[in-house]
Amino acid sequence: MLDVVDVELRHLRALAVIAEEGTFGQAAARLGYTQSSVSQQIAALEKAVGGPVFDRPGGPKPVRITPLGEVVLAHGRGLLRKADALTDAVDRFLAGNGRIDIGTFQGVSTLILPAVIRRLLEEHPGCDIRLSDGTARDARIGELDLLFHDGEVEGDVEHVKLFDEQYFLITGAGTFAAGAVRTKLLDDAPMIGWPLTFHQRWLERTLARAGARPRFVFRTTGHETILSMVRAGIGWAVLPWLALHAHDAWSDDQLGIHPLKPAPTRELSLYWPAGRTESPLALRTREIAVEVARDLAAQM
């Protein structure tokens, strides 16, 4: 007899305003309706809840809420608050302050992602950014909004290429003359690298394909640590341009930096699920990522 959707938000708002104003007419003025419309709204509400919500004394006396009306009003205010919260949340979402799930892949984007997130938080301080570093073997887009990756991505996705990441040989200063170094020379060379992450595996596979199977004398995480080891003469390293850029390695006269021939190069792309409606925040994040990548690529 009493259905949930028979009582409408419009009715509850009328109820609340009348309770404040005291008369149907004043409430109608505040709501932008006519008195007769408000009267009918309350009639509809009373039909929906099964009893009168106001006593109408008649004459210039204000109406008075009934016990039933108080029950409805108490809950109705809660409903109206929640409805306001909904519109607020939608407004914030449409303004770009929503939630976004960004995936990366075992350090694929350790250097570009922080820059993207910094800019994102500057623009949208209220947004809810969730990063997940996929440790799974296969790259899946799943529930992600965006995925930084360099390999192929399963599923129905679209992507944009961010830049080509070129790797350089880092040695102690003076080990080689300035200029490119043949990759083959790295074969059996003492080298410092990362533990066998997805990233590192790819690098070693690529080197091997060019005929270089270095001896990894030390594995550690952190580009800065690796650079220190090179400075200490423990071995050489092969690092991407972004790592050198981030640590200002070019101006370090203890280090020698050489392009490799052939140069290990990796294409970093940004993937997102195809055919899904994207959130404004996801769209904006993509723009930012492309901009950041363009800026970085311009300096290479």
Place this chain on the structure above:
Amino acid sequence: MLDVVDVELRHLRALAVIAEEGTFGQAAARLGYTQSSVSQQIAALEKAVGGPVFDRPGGPKPVRITPLGEVVLAHGRGLLRKADALTDAVDRFLAGNGRIDIGTFQGVSTLILPAVIRRLLEEHPGCDIRLSDGTARDARIGELDLLFHDGEVEGDVEHVKLFDEQYFLITGAGTFAAGAVRTKLLDDAPMIGWPLTFHQRWLERTLARAGARPRFVFRTTGHETILSMVRAGIGWAVLPWLALHAHDAWSDDQLGIHPLKPAPTRELSLYWPAGRTESPLALRTREIAVEVARDLAAQM
């Protein structure tokens, strides 16, 4: 642009059901609408929130909620829960499990009110009974639903007479021969009574009007205590029939119980505000009070 009442509960319910069922058609079947109607409801919702809430892949694939849809759905479920709570509350209220404010007046109804409340709680274990013992000088109905009182009540009220409360003289056994005692004989007699509550004041005024100004040698609260004092021979007492009934004083051979001539009699009535819609619980409580009073009066 985005108004609170543009999003309707009906739309949110459709959203929630579609999110569960996966297709518009199944949701429509569950909701008792046609597919086309559900489609239009979602279209209206999308117009209200300013963006699509579902991706329609086309073909036999289920629809998929968008990020915006998730925002709306998360809040929408809350709204629907609150709407359910509202209808629950209304149902309970109409079934008689609401709140009721009952007023009494300085012990006027210490004997009938507990019986009424016991029966009320038996019928409606979930109801919220609030008693207020008015210590104010004047009896006002105020925000009360019901008021037990014997005097006049200010304001626009209706009332029903519950019973005539007759007072009896209680003495030690054998003090008087069985039968009525002339009230005048109480003049200057040693007597035990209540402190000067509204109740007691009325009693002493009534006795005085009949020519009896007893010496109150002890004042204490509690009818049982007063009866004990009478048994101990400290003095006499004048108590209403209900007090004697409650403490089974008629079968106490240490006591002598005598009607008074003229008999102090008081009319106890139940008042409620006129012209206000009453809650089902208030109506029922009135019925119960009348029944309880009738049962008691039958035994007098």
Place this chain on the structure above:
DNA sequence: CAGGTGCATCACGAAAAGCGATGAATTTCG
């Protein structure tokens, strides 16, 4: 007892909801 106030009701036009049928897009299957 007239005047004023305030809600209810009526009639009407506009808007919206719901329905059935049809169309368009996509997947699936042969």
Place this chain on the structure above:
DNA sequence: CGAAATTCATCGCTTTTCGTGATGCACCTG
């Protein structure tokens, strides 16, 4: 690769609802 199937969107159409303005009715006030 084309036919069948599935699913949502759209189009008239009818019914219902909403909002308005005018009017009526009840009640209070002077």
